[in-house]
Amino acid sequence: REPGLPPGPPTIPLLGNLHHFETRGMYLKLTEWAKMYGDIYSLKFGPTPSIVISSPKLLREYVDMHGATTSDRPPVYVAELVSGGFELPLTRYGETWRIMRKAAHDMISKEACNRHLPIQRAEASQLMFDLVGSPQHFYTHLYRYSASVITSVVYGVHCPKYHDSFVEQFDHFTMRLEAALRPGNSPPVDMFPILKRLPEFVAPWKTRCKEVRKQQREIFFGMLDLVIERLKNEQGNECFMEYVVERQKHYNLDREMLGYLGGSLLQAGIDTTAIFLQSMVACIITHPHVQLRAQQEIDDVIGPDRTPDFPDIENLPYIRALINEVHRFCPVAPTAIPHASTTDLRLGEYFVPKESIIFLNTWGIYRHEDYYENPDVFEPDRYVKSEFGTKPGVDPTGCRNDFVFGGGRRRCPGSHLANNSIALNAMNLLWAFNFSRAKDPVTGQLIDVDLNDVNKEAILLVQKPFKCQITPRSEGRAKMIQAQFEAAKGTFQQFEGRIISLTEE
Numbered sequence: 001r002e003p004g005l006p007p008g009p010p011t012i013p014l015l016g017n018l019h020h021f022e023t024r025g026m027y028l029k030l031t032e033w034a035k036m037y038g039d040i041y042s043l044k045f046g047p048t049p050s051i052v053i054s055s056p057k058l059l060r061e062y063v064d065m066h067g068a069t070t071s072d073r074p075p076v077y078v079a080e081l082v083s084g085g086f087e088l089p090l091t092r093y094g095e096t097w098r099i100m101r102k103a104a105h106d107m108i109s110k111e112a113c114n115r116h117l118p119i120q121r122a123e124a125s126q127l128m129f130d131l132v133g134s135p136q137h138f139y140t141h142l143y144r145y146s147a148s149v150i151t152s153v154v155y156g157v158h159c160p161k162y163h164d165s166f167v168e169q170f171d172h173f174t175m176r177l178e179a180a181l182r183p184g185n186s187p188p189v190d191m192f193p194i195l196k197r198l199p200e201f202v203a204p205w206k207t208r209c210k211e212v213r214k215q216q217r218e219i220f221f222g223m224l225d226l227v228i229e230r231l232k233n234e235q236g237n238e239c240f241m242e243y244v245v246e247r248q249k250h251y252n253l254d255r256e257m258l259g260y261l262g263g264s265l266l267q268a269g270i271d272t273t274a275i276f277l278q279s280m281v282a283c284i285i286t287h288p289h290v291q292l293r294a295q296q297e298i299d300d301v302i303g304p305d306r307t308p309d310f311p312d313i314e315n316l317p318y319i320r321a322l323i324n325e326v327h328r329f330c331p332v333a334p335t336a337i338p339h340a341s342t343t344d345l346r347l348g349e350y351f352v353p354k355e356s357i358i359f360l361n362t363w364g365i366y367r368h369e370d371y372y373e374n375p376d377v378f379e380p381d382r383y384v385k386s387e388f389g390t391k392p393g394v395d396p397t398g399c400r401n402d403f404v405f406g407g408g409r410r411r412c413p414g415s416h417l418a419n420n421s422i423a424l425n426a427m428n429l430l431w432a433f434n435f436s437r438a439k440d441p442v443t444g445q446l447i448d449v450d451l452n453d454v455n456k457e458a459i460l461l462v463q464k465p466f467k468c469q470i471t472p473r474s475e476g477r478a479k480m481i482q483a484q485f486e487a488a489k490g491t492f493q494q495f496e497g498r499i500i501s502l503t504e505e
């Protein structure tokens with residue numbers, strides 16, 4: 001470890017800290033080290049220095065306020081093999097990133113998101129309708145919801161079902177992509193670039209990347225061509241990709257960027273929102289007192305005679321607290337996406353060289369005992385008692401409720417779209433249904449759900465599949481859901497285009 005770097009776990013020659021780095025459940029290891037070495041500490045991945053930031057105050061000082069110098073991404077060779085550096089979340093900080101980010105911003109900024117409310121409302125009606133019909137398939141219903149909102153907004157295509165459809169194919173493709181990119185599934189090429197020269201017959205990870213690249217391009221460019229064709233035939237439906245295709249010159253986007261722009265939004269927007277909703281259901285089942293209080297609030301403010309709508313969230317402080325607590329307790333991206341420095345940095349008493357990796361330890365921040373009372377307990381009430389859920393007397397500098405969306409200039413541009421989806425569905429689901437533990441059909445025993453039982457292999461924080469019972473709160477509510485879904489069909493019509501299959505030429 002070079003002098004000037006923050007302290008950290010002892011290193012060994014050549015590997016640095018690589019030998020005891022845990023890729024499974026990495027956020028837990030990063031947080032364990034934060035408890036030992038402090039809110040900023042350093043690690044060495046081979047020759048590459050990295051720092052880990054684990055407090056609101058330092059995140060603000062060192063990332064949010066140093067946006068110009070901390071917004072790069074570390075090079076990830078496997079990601080370059082797959083998408084040639086064009087996938088927006090992993091694109092290096094430079095002209096390509098700027099062009100693509102600007103276009104994405106024009107579609108999903110806070111103001112632009114108002115245009116997407118009708119389709120989100122219609123999709124949320126279908127989600128409730130699907131849950132009334134086959135509650136046991138809630139996993140795929142939530143995923144379909146999330147996918148269809150993104151495909152409608154980005155490509156103008158509604159996805160009415162999960163099975164045997166684009167949605168299912170995309171879900172499976174995402175698993176293959178994640179397996180190709182997962183740290184640990186390829187040797188540490190970024191630290192030891194000589195490994196890039198390994199021929200394919202001794203490097204099966206290269207073959208995997210090539211295959212995933214082919215499939216990804218089929219999806220991304222297939223969807224793009226669908227939009228171009230629709231425009232040619234004057235059958236446009238005012239989706240985002242039509243808008244940018246028509247202004248391709250204005251944005252300075254070439255075909256490669258266009259393909260990956262839409263694709264990046266698919267990739268970044270679908271899983272994340274679906275995972276949040278799954279985690280929310282798990283938190284509700286495991287905390288019946290929270291469900292009761294949330295339903296009580298909804299009943300008092302909205303009543304049984306209408307379904308909730310976007311503006312209602314302003315009058316539902318407990319539902320807002322519940323959402324914040326789910327983000328805190330089950331952060332979808334527990335280590336965000338690593339940033340990298342583009343210049344040497346002086347951070348307080350430390351010196352961090354150019355091209356260091358910067359980890360935003362979201363999990364560690366949300367479980368920080370100096371900020372949160374009993375951080376390992378799920379308790380939405382903390383956000384009712386204080387704006388940032390923090391304990392009394394905490395200095396609120398840097399505190400916010402959206403650490404889960406990252407920070408600085410790379411902060412998630414989809415947070416407004418995601419927040420609208422999350423708020424509407426949280427209100428709808430609690431208005432419409434009772435959630436409880438499922439019964440084992442053989443023993444009749446209630447099946448426990450363990451919030452700590454997450455898929456440690458995954459990059460995002462995903463609950464392992466769990467069972468639960470979802471029942472409409474009354475016959476009247478089920479009927480209202482049916483009527484609302486019928487009414488939503490008018491909105492879907494606009495987005496009812498042909499959707500290509502991955503296997504189609």
Ligand code: HEM
Nearest residue numbers: 089268269272273332333336405406407410411412414418
């Ligand atoms: C609950 C839902 C979501 C969560 C938790 C989430 C979280 C994140 C995080 C942590 C990052 C990295 C931020 C950083 O580097 O500091 C990110 C980046 C990104 N997200 Fe999201 N996201 C969500 C939904 C969405 C949606 C709905 C979209 C688009 C439709 C989206 C598009 C993106 C894009 C394009 C990036 C890359 C930004 C860049 O590198 O400049 N996300 N997201």
